[in-house]
Amino acid sequence: MAMAGHVVASVDEIPPGTRKLVEVNGRAIVVFNLSGDFFALNNRCPHRGGSLSDGIQTGLVQSREPGDYCYSRPGEMVKCPWHGWEFDIRTGKSWCDPARIRVRQYPVTVKPGTELVEGPHVAETFPVRVENNYVVVEA
């Protein structure tokens, strides 16, 4: 199926630091707002199928040697509610096996309502107002 843009929320609905679970063509997709940047990931964890939108967002903890640690990028990793696999929300890559295990990512753009009411991105179930901005997922 060709990718198409789907209006999934107004920007106001997903403030920075929050996320929203949406359904696009029967697929569950979770949309995150990281400090104003939007990212969309398949909601199904590639490990065993847990629902990522039920997981917590956490940071990146790294260490150069025992006794030393660095905590960075708070809120930019999502942790699966089942087995705790962590995924980088910006890339979809898993923290423990980034080369092989990643969660599918979908392109996201923010578009003004004025553009959307003209089409082609009209969502059947979603009232679009010209004065708002909207999150559009390509899936």
Added chain:
Amino acid sequence: MNIELRQPEISQKTRLKVIDVDIHPKSAMEDLRPYLAKRWWDHYQTYGSRIRQGFLKGFPYPKSQPFASRRDSWPPGGGLPASDLNFMKQQYLDLHPIEYAIMNPLSPTGQGDQNDEFSAAMAVAANEFQLDGWYARDGRLLSSVVVPYEDGEASRVEIRRRAGDKRFAHVLLKSRTNELLGKRRYWPIYEAAVEAGLPVGIHVFGTSGRPASNTGWPSFYIEDMTEHASCCQAQVVSLILEGVFERYPELKIVMIEAGFGWMPPLGWRMDKHWKTLKAEVPHLKRAPSEYLRGHFWVSTQPMEEAEEPDHLMDMMSWVGWDHIMFASDYPHWDFDDPLMALPPALDHERRSKVMSENARALYRLD
């Protein structure tokens, strides 16, 4: 494309019935209160529980997720994970074709408490509540005979009380007992279990004063999880070499949540030493590995994940395709989904054995 290919495979697996040998419905002390004499309720209010570990409340190691549970398992109506039958049905028991699920209560049960009489009273209460609080509301939920295992005679009394009651699937011990399970003090448990026709399940963890490792308390939860294997090996070796299975040839042991990848080399190692040291244990009539393969069953969750799929299949073959039983560990964070738990390479016959038939035979479920 992936979706199209996966659908038939999943729907075929879905048709397989599931007998789950390890779930953890949660009860509170308040639930057990109607089954405790006032003397013991007052005792609990005054002295609390006296488990042998560093912390009287909470866990000795921080769990991966709160209450060691899936973050999506907290009931919307409130309460702890797996404390709400309706939500548990919606999220697990009715979502999959679950025929039976064996409850292994972890706390509060009084197991490992320093006060033997309180431990015995708590075991009775935990068993009564499994029947009234869970089985009576959903007949798929089979109970475990919780026993105050540090007191062999008191355990025998509790097993005899439940003998012949088909609502109980097995006797429940935990893996970290105060002494090794082959020691004579625990033999009344095995004798009573055999008399009652019940297998003995040994679930990992326990608060009888011993760390997971054989050499002190580890620093990290990841060690606590990994060392279940070494702890259970010590228990298996003790049970076999002390001659428990010569005395009780009908005894069947189920290792729950312990993995099984350690079993083949353990069998080889015991056999090698037995060839030269058998005079020390003349009560053994067969090679130690024969007791291991004949008297022990294992549960799947969490199973080892080998880089080479064949290695996992080899280990499972050694353990025996009739001796491996599916377990989910619901609602815990390391839960195994029935659709995803087993290696893809398993053929239909073996898959069906592991998912339900082996448990049906062992527990004599109709």
